[in-house]
Amino acid sequence: MAKPKRRYVCSACGSVTSRWQGQCADCGEWNTLTEDAPQTVFSTRHDLSSGGRPIAFEPLDAPGSLPQRRTTGLAEFDRALGGGLVPGSAILMGGDPGIGKSTLLLQAAARIAQAGGQVVYISGEEAAGQVRLRAERLGLAGAPISLASATSVRDILTTLGSMDAPALLVIDSIQTMHSDQIEGAPGTVSQVRGCAFELIRYAKENGTALVLVGHVTKDGSIAGPRVLEHMVDVVMAFEGERSHQYRILRSLKNRFGPVDEIGVFAMAGQGLQEVANPSLLFLSGREEPVPGSAVFPAMEGTRPVLVEIQALIVRLQSGATPRRAVVGWDSGRLAMLLAVLEARCGLNFSSAEVYLNVAGGYRLADPAADLAVAAALVSGLADRPLPKASTWYGEVSLAGEVRPVAHGGIRLREAAKLGFASAYAPADSSGEVAGIRRHDIAMLPRLVDRIMGDT
Template sequence: MAKTKYHFVCQSCGYTSAKWLGRCPECGGWDTMVEEAEVTAKNTKSYLPVNSEKIKPKTIASVAKVKVERLATGIREFDRVLGGGVVPGSLVLLGGTPGIGKSTILLDAGLRFGQRGVKVLYVSGEESEEQTAMRAVRLGGANASDNLLIMTATDLDAILAQANAVKPQLLIIDSIQTMYNPELQTAAGSVGQVRECTAKLLQFAKTTGIAVMVIGHVTKDGTIAGPRLLEHMVDVVLQFEGDRSYSFRVLRALKNRFGSTDESGIFSMEAGGLAEIANPAGLFLEDRDGEAAGSMIGACMEGNRPIMVEFQALVAKTPYGMPRRTAVGFDYNRVNMLLAILERRFGLDFGTYDAYVNVVGGMRVTEPAADLAVAAALVSSYRNRPVPKGVLVFGEIGLTGEVRRVSAPERRIMDGINLGFKRFIVPDNKLSLGNVDAEIVRVKTLEQALKALFG
């Protein structure tokens, strides 16, 4: 009888070593090497239909004649991120932190598919069938269509056998970390299991033409758990973001072979599930009234849609020898950079002051166009001078103090006008707006911008 061989696999990146290592030489992770048995390929029974026509080479012209119709989920914000719907035969990976709403949105999509006559098989490896049914009732699926089938299982071979027998148009796996490939002698959720299970699902989707949507857990730093190879194997990678303390959720496409990655979907977590927010432009301005020092409204882009976000800054005398710098919802390093620019170019002394920056509403802003709003909020708090109401700003700030151009300035301004803003401080570039009932101040430097705001 052949002796079983073992090796050590990094649970973060999938690096393989013949001996145990305290630190992975590939990703630098500490104590991530786990012993696994080496598995050779077996001639196991295949649950995939063999079709020799699909493995023959074809011309682009012959393939282009076949029109592919997407499966629209009926959730407009979800379809927007997917590029119009789910492509048959595609493999979609949805990641996000626990409790963010991954299972909720896919079960809701399954209910809507079933109501429109699309057969769906929803497989949960974490919840019993009764628990899944209870969640479906909470989402309004008390009278769910018979086209939605639910099943609790973790054995991937058994799941694919049932999928091949039922022949759904969409297979939903919740989640990939709970799936188990009996050919591997390792625990479910390990790097080897996640990789091999995903490979099997990819082969199943491409061979049968059945769309597969998979939920993936994320690590502490927000990346999808498992090797990075996982994101390269799938066709679409979606990321669900948001703070569990707030009701707002943002769905982004990190990778999309069938559409754009510029789109995003905005949702609100309600008692009956996730509700769409079709027009999120003024979503975070509802509770704002009056003028306050340290507050500035900036126009940011979520995908291809502008959102007006309130940035708040507090500059206070520090009781310590080293001043504190804190950023919530904004890049900490960019806050330090903006403080350095204000000190060097304008002589503002932040060396004895703590500086706190917060994005209201639990939003996470990453684009550089928010630089001007954050800098204005910092100066407003430092000088204790509020910005007049009805002013909207956006622009990237360079290290030399220049205000640089950003994308879609006309769209930001028009949405601001619709929300009642009358004065705009924007980068100096050509604008094709026509006649608008607003004052547009174009600035080239941060000095000009601050002079337009505070005189």
Template structure:
């Protein structure tokens, strides 16, 4: 009779191991932090299988002796998805897709599998929905389902066995929180089950060269039963973003071993599923019929793509003793810092004004290149004077009032010129050596120079 695997309990705070569950960790004193997991099997003689002393272990080689193989990427048929993946699917890669419920994770994957099924065998495994539900979604989206293999199962061992028989080159598991392994007694969705199930599936993908997609649910903290438990185990982590009232969906690469990090793919949710947006700058620009105060156009960069977005600001007299600072799509603490720089080095104080800031389209801008656009939008609203409609800007503002350069300035300027903008206020270090046709570039070194240039 086969011996049952040993189970141990690890503290999620300090990593201490315990033979049985207790309420408090004896090493660090934290409460309710012990998580069940399977102990590694020991080989005869006290050695762990696969480590030093095992005949099956690979020999140690020099890095210069290893010749990397050229990997042929596989196009999914969705250009925006290929972009965030780094150019397409890599055989044997493991991709984790996370996002809020109902944002479109399953829709995106069923569309990708229907397109991939035309060139390779694929398998879609669902632990949440029945086969009839998935079939109804495919019919609603108008997808061909003749070549897509479907399985509704939650036991990992059975999934691996069936996948090994059918030999799919692309495998989807929706979602990882619903699957379980028989070696653990904890409930599906617990940290131990999620981690152990994912480890077995990742091992299967690497051994067989199968491209694996895992769907993960995001909790409020992003920790318990969320995809953050798996981020170190997978090759690529994609996050779905989007406002509830907006049809646009953003797919952002948080981690990618085969491509650029922070790459962005833009989709529009329609009654026929997710549709690619080839020119995302057009949807993030309002293009007002007449110029309005408090609006500035920023050239940001997401991964390898320059993107034009509109930054809107509203400055109003505050009835409160402590004026409000509200930022949507930007970091609120950075807004407070920039307002202090504007007061010190621009001579304009807003200590009695409420300042509201928003990035149009639900985009989140994290790079400091948005600093100059934020200050110009705030100043435009404060003085009730609109900026030029053909003006774009970017640049980082330092605490000393200097305008610091940002990466890829040339590409940002070319993108602005392509969309018909005629004037750009940029850091002096980002000024192009050769003039760009149709675009007047105004280099600035200090915040006061940027205010005068407007």
């Protein structure tokens, strides 16, 4: 057997190097390289073609039954999960500190326990008394939850093995767990990977829905090895600004349901409350339109959400370099859109500062937002408000074409439901929706003409 080699793994991005250094060469983080447990390197003469146990194959059309989901009692949480908790599934939930991950899971655990399901809540960051105080503040002190504060995976699995398998097991958080069979402090790559593997194996064998709370790095991604996201069935991100009352639970990976589905909550004195109509949160509600404001019907999974896009154009008097500031949208896509408006429409943004904001702290990734952003930019540049009660959506190409996007009918129906009278969109086959007038826009210069009032 060959001599094992040392290797060091970055706890921020998971990259591997053969020697230790102060800064990770891949992600640029400092003091994140930790020595991983050495791997056993076998000789090339080691043969794995015999001595194993034969496995049984099954046909692809073998009869089977769909898993019976268990609802959490929170409709927005169930929506993000794809319909509820699947027995034997592993869920990883990440989010900024203080965003409300523990509060949400405690509320869901209490609903399941009150409905007759056995729930085990293991806290590795807080004492049991702290969790009880939160439950009392939320009015959930009477929920029959089995609560414990522990960090040893061996102790947790030994205790779970001596009792009936629970319907829900919450581990808060996976970075605080440790195994005495793995070298390294809690939170290292090897510890997180090994502890998660043991907990997931228990969940699969016993049909328990497992929820792992994960820490995040300063850029918002889940801390620890990237392989952790591959091991679990569902990856969820709890987003939002602590200065705002709303929170968005977004599904990033789901083996049992649609991806990019969201659930919207509002933080209140009694915990997180569900928001049935999130469009009302992201619209200003003003009576008269103002320049630089456009409403965009976004699609989050299967749910349409109307958001307001705001643009401010400031002309510079001196030769200073104009600034571009973006909140809630891709800055690279804004630069591309500004270039298209200058090259195809003859507008001049080179001597002006451009500020773009998605109201309410919402984050947009839908490419159909191009037309709404362009409308807000042109409206802000011309200092003319857009037509009242109008929505805008469509993808803009480098040639200035407005390309069709998916789910046009769903976007129009949501806009009509909230009282919008007109929609400016690309020509597609989504058809007409009662109560809303549609204006087809094929080229971006046509949009500029409408806003500038040349036609």
